Amino acid sequence: MWVLTPAAFAGKLLSVFRQPLSFLWRSLVPLFCWLRATWLLASKRIKQQLVRREPEETKEEEEDPPLSTTPTSVNYHFTRQCNYKCGFCFHTAKTSFVLPLEEAKRGLLLLKEAGMEKINFSGGEPFLHDRGEYLGKLVKFCKAELRLPSVSIVSNGSLIRERWFQNYGEYLDILAVSCDSFDEEVNVLIGRGQGKKNHVENLQKLRTWCRDYRVAFKINSVINRFNVEEDMTEQIKALNPVRWKVFQCLLIEGENCGEDALREAERFVIGDEEFERFLERHKEVSCLVPESNQKMKDSYLILDEYMRFLNCRKGRKDPSKSILDVGVEEAIKFSGFDEKMFLKRGGKYTWSKADLKLDW
Numbered sequence: 001m002w003v004l005t006p007a008a009f010a011g012k013l014l015s016v017f018r019q020p021l022s023f024l025w026r027s028l029v030p031l032f033c034w035l036r037a038t039w040l041l042a043s044k045r046i047k048q049q050l051v052r053r054e055p056e057e058t059k060e061e062e063e064d065p066p067l068s069t070t071p072t073s074v075n076y077h078f079t080r081q082c083n084y085k086c087g088f089c090f091h092t093a094k095t096s097f098v099l100p101l102e103e104a105k106r107g108l109l110l111l112k113e114a115g116m117e118k119i120n121f122s123g124g125e126p127f128l129h130d131r132g133e134y135l136g137k138l139v140k141f142c143k144a145e146l147r148l149p150s151v152s153i154v155s156n157g158s159l160i161r162e163r164w165f166q167n168y169g170e171y172l173d174i175l176a177v178s179c180d181s182f183d184e185e186v187n188v189l190i191g192r193g194q195g196k197k198n199h200v201e202n203l204q205k206l207r208t209w210c211r212d213y214r215v216a217f218k219i220n221s222v223i224n225r226f227n228v229e230e231d232m233t234e235q236i237k238a239l240n241p242v243r244w245k246v247f248q249c250l251l252i253e254g255e256n257c258g259e260d261a262l263r264e265a266e267r268f269v270i271g272d273e274e275f276e277r278f279l280e281r282h283k284e285v286s287c288l289v290p291e292s293n294q295k296m297k298d299s300y301l302i303l304d305e306y307m308r309f310l311n312c313r314k315g316r317k318d319p320s321k322s323i324l325d326v327g328v329e330e331a332i333k334f335s336g337f338d339e340k341m342f343l344k345r346g347g348k349y350t351w352s353k354a355d356l357k358l359d360w
Contacts, residue, residue, distance in 0.1 A: 069332050069339060070115040073347060076303045078104060078138075079124040084156050086180075086191040088224055090252040091124065092262040097305050098129055105141050107307045107324050114328035118150035118351050120176075127159040136168035143171035150351035152176060154220060157206050158194055169213035173353045176218035176245065179203050181227045182235045189226050190268075207239050216242045216353045223278050224249040224268040236285050242356060243349075244287045248275045250296055253316035295345040298338040311336035 080093045152174035187199045210217040219241045251257045256265035302310040308319035313336040320334035
């Protein structure tokens with residue numbers, strides 16, 4: 001009703017111009033005031049309509065379901081027990097629980113059905129429970145029955161025997177052995193010393209067994225206050241692992257720092273610049289894969305001994321419900337997993353020994 005039609009507007013102007021000039025100005029003033037008021041009112045109504053639309057659009061955005069996370073690569077810490085006492089350990093022996101074998105297999109099947117391609121068994125020390133037989137049976141199950149593209153283990157290597165390779169080596173793609181220093185005195189300071197056993201000599205033996213039984217060999221090192229100035233270039237090149245994972249020492253509340261922690265890792269912590277200098281010193285090592293605190297904290301899907309995903313976003317490990325109770329899709333919502341950082345740090349790589357084409 002407030003819109004002036006072109007014909008009416010023209011008639012109004014024509015009637016005005018037929019009047020004397022003084023009357024013309026007196027007539028134009030209210031006309032322009034009327035036009036201005038009409039324009040302001042129309043603008044106000046348009047704004048009101050836009051405001052009313054905004055909550056509807058926001059509501060639609062909020063109702064969009066979140067994208068589901070696929071557990072492509074999972075780290076299963078089935079035991080917390082260990083025979084070493086590394087001062088910076090971020091998954092400590094807070095329980096002695098280990099799932100019955102068939103329950104563990106059921107959980108692994110659920111993960112495979114949800115899209116898992118790679119399983120990594122860790123601890124604690126995974127070869128400690130049942131002298132490695134429990135681990136061997138899980139490795140064989142994942143490769144022979146679930147037919148996963150990649151099955152790997154992270155171990156300190158001290159309890160592995162050649163007989164284990166004879167029984168289960170064919171089912172294992174990658175063995176990652178933790179080695180933080182090639183100076184045995186530094187290993188003792190860190191907590192990797194074990195009486196008369198030499199950690200470095202044992203590493204050499206494991207490298208030979210991996211070659212003999214066609215298992216890809218990998219080394220993991222945690223860079224900390226005691227080894228940050230070390231140059232490991234020659235030793236790593238001589239061992240020639242498929243990957244050398246280099247981690248910056250990380251604090252996790254309740255594990256290696258804080259009131260309830262079993263370790264006090266603050267004295268092992270190094271700064272970002274120190275970590276970068278270590279990486280610069282080893283830039284010629286082609287297999288080096290660095291992981292700073294920022295890259296590492298939220299980019300791993302971690303299952304604990306109860307098969308609960310552990311969320312590390314708040315600097316501690318907050319568990320989800322077990323996948324055995326609520327399923328993978330529900331439990332993984334609480335994992336805190338950063339898939340973008342997982343890909344950025346190179347979490348997905350050639351991880352099947354069939355694809356690595358190694359010169360055994």
